[in-house]
Every structure is written in structure tokens, then in C-alpha cells.
Amino acid sequence: MAAPRKPFDPPTQEQRAFLEQAIEQYGKAIYNFALRLTHNEADARDLTQEAFIRVYRAWRSFVPGTSFLSWAYRIVTNLYRDELRRRKGRYQEEIPEDNAPQAFGGQRPLAVTPIDEYVDRQLSEPISKALQALSVDQRQVVILADLEEYSYQEIADIVGCSIGTVRSRLHRARSQLRNLIQHYSATST
């Protein structure tokens, strides 16, 4: 994933420790956020890697006491937007391989709760398809509002838009999701 290069300052022990801790504590969350945005494992890996490089370079601009994840999500969001612009919206999207039932020999692993089992069996694929069908802006807002449970203000800060835009995107996205899930559920049965 190409990105404008900025010269590294000589690394310090503090800087290295900052990145090590960031990867250890938030690596999984950032990778999953990238995966939900891109719906593509290779792109999610690249996006995560690039995000941590940015975290390393800009570690001094992180304000202690503020949410590291919000800061990191903002970096991921900006990188993803730049990449989309670079590719002119030709981001390849694919259904994650592990989602395919054949990956488990036609059977799913045991679900943790009954609702998980139900969702997994009945709605996982329609939901996945419906999320992919949303526009990038709408998907970002749904992920941040419904999965990460950020407030509208926090989402506006991460995405870089107004609260009103967040609200309207979320309303439209959820309306579309309802219809799309219904549509994909009907076509898959």
C-alpha cells in the first residue's frame, strides 16, 4: 500500500516501546476494523501494517489520556480513504475465506451462544453481503456506531465530518441494511 514517505527520526527506546505496546494491546482491534472496512484479508493486513507505521512515525502527536483506538481508527480511516482514492474505488472486496462453510468441512464450529448459532447459520452470509453492499462512508459509520459503540461526536472526529453527516449516514445505512439483509436472506433460501 503506497503512502507518502516521511523521513524517520532516529528511533528511541521510548518510541519502540510505544509501538510494541500498541501492537500488543490494539493490534487485533485495528486489524478487525480494517477487515470490516475492506472485506479483504490481504488489504486488511496492508492497511493494519501501514497504520502501525504511521503510529510509529507520529507517536509524539498522540495525546496521553485520550483514546488510542480513536486515534488509530482515524489513521486507518484516512489511509483507507487515500487508498480508495488512489485505486479510484476499485478496492477488491471478497467474502472472507473463513466464512465459507466448506472451510469447516461443511459444518460450523460450535457457537458460543444460541444467538450466535442462529446468526451464523441463518444470517451470517446475508449480513456480510449487506455490509459489503453499503458505501464505504456508510459502512464506516455503521462499524463505528454499532460495533465499536462510539458516540456520534467521536465518529465525526474519526471520520472527519459533522455530527449531522454521521447521523444521516447512519440512518440511511441502517435503512439500507434492513432491506438488504431481507433481500439476501430471501435469495439464499
Place this chain on the structure above:
Amino acid sequence: MNEHLNHDDFIDYLHGECAPGRDAAILAHLNGCEACTTAYDEEARLGELLRAHAKRTERELPYGMSASIWERIEREQTAQRPGWAGAVAALLRPAIAVPAAAALVVAAYFGVTALQHGPARPSIEAAFYLNDHAALTRTVPFSEGGSVVPSTLASDNVGTDQQAIALTGSTSESNGSP
């Protein structure tokens, strides 16, 4: 609140984004309206489905991701250490490149101007003309109304000066001066 609520109300309510008064009014309405409660439950269910789906599809950070991040950082830092390529790159920095380019432009301008005026004419030293003039004067007597050697050439022609002084002196004597 007598009017029914819409999906936008439910979404803001679910995300805790309603003002306190509005929040209380929605809650009061939901407690007394079965149709709105059903619609609200549908909206809430959508959020639950999304979270359950996210939980099911959550992945661990890919193996080797941390190592590949550090590897890339090391690689970029190594690439930025100064070598011959770095020295060349340093020369191309604006602080050096801009004055150098300005000097080149000035040099090019004067070069073009010189070419437009044609080749430089051969120069002859002024002393040559003066010496030539003195020599001519010496060989052509009485040419300058009695002054044989110009005073400017006096130092170059000591012998001639002496002759001139002698000649002038003899002239004044012959004129009958006291």
C-alpha cells in the same frame, strides 16, 4: 407524545444521542405504544445481529504481523542512512539546488548575450598606438607646429626629450631673449 415514532428516532435513541427531554419522551411513548415498541425492537435487533456477526467473524492479528511491521521500519531506516545515493539526494535538496540552478541561469544568460554580439574583437593595447604615434612624429619633422614629441611620451623617449629641450633652448636664444 401522541405521534408515532420513526426509525430515525429509534436509531438516535438506541445510540444514546437524544437530548434528555426527547429521550424521556420516547421512553414514555414506547411504554404506551405497541406498534412503536415492535418497530423499536426490530431496530434494536438489527444492532444485535450486527454485533453477533462481528463477534463471529472476529480474527486474531495475523501471525507475523508484528515482525513484518518491525522489518519494514528497519528497512526504511536502513534505506535512509546516507550513502552515495544519499549524498546525491542531498545535493538535490532545494537549499542547494535552487542557488545552483540560479547560477546556471545567469551563466546561460550571459553566454547567450555574448554569442549574440558576435566574436570578441582582438584588442590592441593603447600603448601600441601611443608608441606608434611617437615614432611617426619622430620620423616626420615639423609635423606638429614645432613640438616634435608630445609631452605624454616624454618618459618613454628620454633621448628625444633632451633633444627637444636643447632645440627649444636654442630657439629661444636665437629669438634674442635676454
